Amino acid sequence: LKASSFSAPITAINQPRRGSSITVYTSEYADSTQTEEIGKEIILIKGKIVGIQEMNASIPPDGVVVSAGGNYTKLFEQLKLGETIDINYSVAPPWNTIRQAVCGGPRLIENGNISINHAEEKFNPALVSARHPRTAIGLSFDGDLIMIVVDGRSKHSAGMTLKELALYLQKMRIRHAINLDGGGSSTMVVKGRIVNAPSDGSERKISNGLLILKP
Structure with missing residues (x-):
């Protein structure tokens, strides 16, 4: 993430903000960031700051919210409405060769x-x-x-x-x-x-799974 006065690494995307971190939220996460601790959140549309809040900012459908917590909160206090923010990311090898993936953990x-x-x-x-x-x-x-x-x-x-x-x-x-x-x-x-007994009583509507298919 790059502003006119500083650059900082993005810690997470669409995850609950924890501790000293910078988290980017898109509309796929929820209607708002759902943060419960005071920090500093900037609402971006087309890379321009259109709103600044301390917590639980609404996520615009055509933009993102960048939420800073802990030590990064003071850094974000320098930002002003109308300022332009650049968010850049890249996928490094060997991850750039992955065709399909599913998240999990821990x-x-x-x-x-x-x-x-x-x-x-x-x-x-x-x-x-x-x-x-x-x-x-x-x-x-x-x-x-x-x-x-x-x-x-x-x-x-x-x-x-x-x-x-x-x-x-x-x-x-x-x-x-x-x-x-x-x-x-x-x-x-x-x-x-x-072949098992799902706890909901039936299959849950989820968007991914792991399949083993005969060639």
């Missing part, structure tokens, strides 16, 4: 060891410690891909904490594993048939 297993760093990866602690339906993907020491779904929030299954899930995967001799979207989204379909 990491569960690294080189056979449990490695759950939810704070570093900016995940809510409740996601880690509470039992929920879970979805995870991993790679075994033999190079086999594994996908696992754990039912939860029901009489027949309470679900798993992330540590319980990681321990289970470790016993399966999984080398690397990552947690994926869980809760009511956790669904496994084999040959067109749901």
Whole structure:
């Protein structure tokens, strides 16, 4: 991010703002930034500052909001209405060769060891410690891909904490594993048939998934 008086790195895009950070919000995130702590937020349309607020700024459909927290708040106090801001980004190798990707987290297993760093990866602690339906993907020491779904929030299954899930995967001799979207989204379909018991009672309307298809 570049202003007339300073340049600063963007910390995150469309994530809850935490601590000293600069987060960019687009209209795909929500109607507003939903920030709960005072900071400094600038509303940009076509690169020009059209509004300045301390928190929970509305996100314009044809623009973005840049939200500064912690040490960056004072830096943003220099900015004025009408000022032009440049936001530049690039995708460095090897990521620029990726054709398809899906987000997930936090990491569960690294080189056979449990490695759950939810704070570093900016995940809510409740996601880690509470039992929920879970979805995870991993790679075994033999190079086999594994996908696992754990039912939860029901009489027949309470679900798993992330540590319980990681321990289970470790016993399966999984080398690397990552947690994926869980809760009511956790669904496994084999040959067109749901083979688990989604906690919502039916499939949730979600926009992505992992598919294994016959060539």
